[in-house]
Amino acid sequence: MNDPLRTDVAIVGAGPAGLSAALWCDELGLDALVLEAGREPGGQLLWTYNSIENYLGFEAADGREARDRFVDQIRRRGLNIRPESVAASVALRPLRVGLSKGETIEPRAVIIATGVRRNEPDLENLEHFRGRGILESGKRDKDLAIGKTVMVVGGGDAAFENALILAGTADKVFLVHRRETFRARQEFTDAVRDNSKIEIITNSEVARLEGDGGLESVTLTGDGQERGLSVGALIFRIGVRPNSELVQHLVATDSRGYIRIDSSCRTDQEGIYAVGDVANPVSPTISSASGMGATAAKAVFSWL
Ligand SMILES: Cc1cc2nc3c(=O)[nH]c(=O)nc-3n(C[C@H](O)[C@H](O)[C@H](O)COP(=O)(O)OP(=O)(O)OC[C@H]3O[C@@H](n4cnc5c(N)ncnc54)[C@H](O)[C@@H]3O)c2cc1C
Secondary structure, three states, rough: OOOOOOEEEEEEOOOOHHHHHHHHHHHOOOEEEEEEOOOOOOOOHHOOOEEEEOOOOOOOOOOHHHHHHHHHHHHHHEEEEEEEOEEEEEOOOOOOEEEEEEEEEEEEEEEEEEEEOOOOOOOHHHHEOOOOHHHHHHHHOOOHHHOEOOOOEEOOOHHHHHHHHOOOOOOOEEEEEEOOOOOOOOOHHHHOOOOOOOOEEOOOOOEEEEEEOOOOEEEEEEEEEEEEOOEEEEEOOOOOOEEHHHHHOOOOEOOOOOOOOOOEEEOOOOEEOOOHHOOOOOOOOHHHHHHHHHHHHHHHHHHO
């Protein structure tokens, strides 16, 4: 085995939280290595097609533009971001991060900034219809809905917002939710109810996707009955889950898997910190993520 790579801080994830932690490590004179599983840094900003208007300091046309500004600032400092570096394990005594490619890092502290991923139902042929009817983003893919009947699945803000966007181009939109009541804000629920193109279907879940090649129909189940609907495009907005599997065996998490931290972003395991959405179900925002990155770096600095 090669000698482990040593650094003060290993930051896992290069979304806003990890990038902010890297900036603040540099500010405080700590060596930091940012590990990013994806091909490029940015995290969820890379799949944000709406404009960013609520981050103090600047507005951006979309997430990618905000990401570019963050990354430019980080790169001007010569900071070390390693794309396509998946952290596969974290161990204690000594603190170690193992990469999926076999390399080992021995940092003095680890900051987990792995964010969240979208939930998707466990459907047999979901992968087959990805790009063949399953939409990634209502905003980005609205033209793919032209002339089609679209289904949006979910009951929160994201589902309602996507239903409204897609109703702008689709012939018809089914908004399907597994419960009777919705979590979405009233401004969204009112707008959806006022939109004659949108039909709400409650107490139902997607059971099957069908089609030769592209998506053609969806079978719903609910109240013990099945119902088939002709649908040409579908988008799931059924919440997110934290990417905390990496440290779930080491640190305390809540019942949904969010990492538990104190006000200094410390987990219950010395040397392991967590920042951003993976530890923040209350305020999953760019502002909170970047604030937590700074907090963790300061806490690591004080501890070391
Ligand atoms: C459609 C959409 C619109 C949004 N709009 C806004 C908005 O207008 N305003 C706002 O404030 N917020 C918005 N958000 C939320 C905001 O993007 C998130 O709160 C923010 O990106 C969280 O940052 P993060 O760094 O904690 O996590 P993420 O951005 O999720 O980044 C985590 C990173 O960790 C990497 N990673 C995960 N596991 C590993 C591993 N094992 N090894 C290495 N790397 C790993 C991932 O690849 C990812 O790059 C939006 C989100 C979405 C999806």
